[in-house]
Amino acid sequence: MSQNGPLNPMEQNELLQKITLLLTHSLPPGWGECQVEHRSAGSHHETVGVLRRVTGPGLPTPYDDFPDELGRLFEQLREGMYAPGLGTWFTALFKLTFPFTYEVRYDREGPPRWQTPPPAAALEDELRRFPRDPEHVPEWLAGRPAREMPIAKPFDGTAPDGRPQAQRPEVPAGELDAMVDYLTKCPIVLAARGYDTDLVDPAGAKNVPLTYHTDGTWIWPGAVGYYLRTHNVPPEPDLVEHIRRTGFRVPDVPEDARSAAVSTITGS
Structure with missing residues (x-):
């Protein structure tokens, strides 16, 4: 000491x-x-x-x-x-x-x-x-090997009619704003120009951000925060529980964790 x-x-x-x-x-x-x-x-x-x-x-x-x-x-x-x-x-x-x-x-x-x-x-x-x-x-x-960061998906799969599916517990109304803030304000580590099609409303404007965020533990595409805010599509339950455990406080993610996130996303 x-x-x-x-x-x-x-x-x-x-x-x-x-x-x-x-x-x-x-x-x-x-x-x-x-x-x-x-x-x-x-x-x-x-x-x-x-x-x-x-x-x-x-x-x-x-x-x-x-x-x-x-x-x-x-x-x-x-x-x-x-x-x-x-x-x-x-x-x-x-x-x-x-x-x-x-x-x-x-x-x-x-x-x-x-x-x-x-x-x-x-x-x-x-x-x-x-x-x-x-x-x-x-x-x-x-002296432990670093854990690989999981990458959250916006949806669980696709229905027979081609629409996306997500069979997940809803985010309580009292947590919704804090959850969206966390998902959208954690550091962006990878981004592309433009926006993607909204799979829930494909006839609408292309508003889905082509980004990836990380908090040093999880990685998620910008679509996760977008679909929660716009269509109330809940994130994966494990990610939701992780965010709750943080108290919804956006962390200061060190540079090495950001680099590790990019390596995980790109497979490099």
């Missing part, structure tokens, strides 16, 4: 200011923007970056000539942001724009995009230093 106490928001901000000043004084002349990615798990960590210069073509170029103190500051920040039972972040993405403007994002769930993958001992060390409740231990950290 973290040996030092947790950092309050003001103390976190002070560390971010130290990171800003350290970068400002160590980056080469002519820099305009620097993006730093600090990745960590247990005793294993790495700090890589991309630099964009004011002069020249302006294209970002890899950069890793950072002082050792930068990694220590990120590790101090990481330790101070530990939350009992929830753990701490694995990746911090820090973007600095000349001269002192910064923004930072953290990922507490997804595996870092390692240049050098950590040994198994580092993952074990992570859980010793920053214990997590079982439900908050990502599969990659526990």
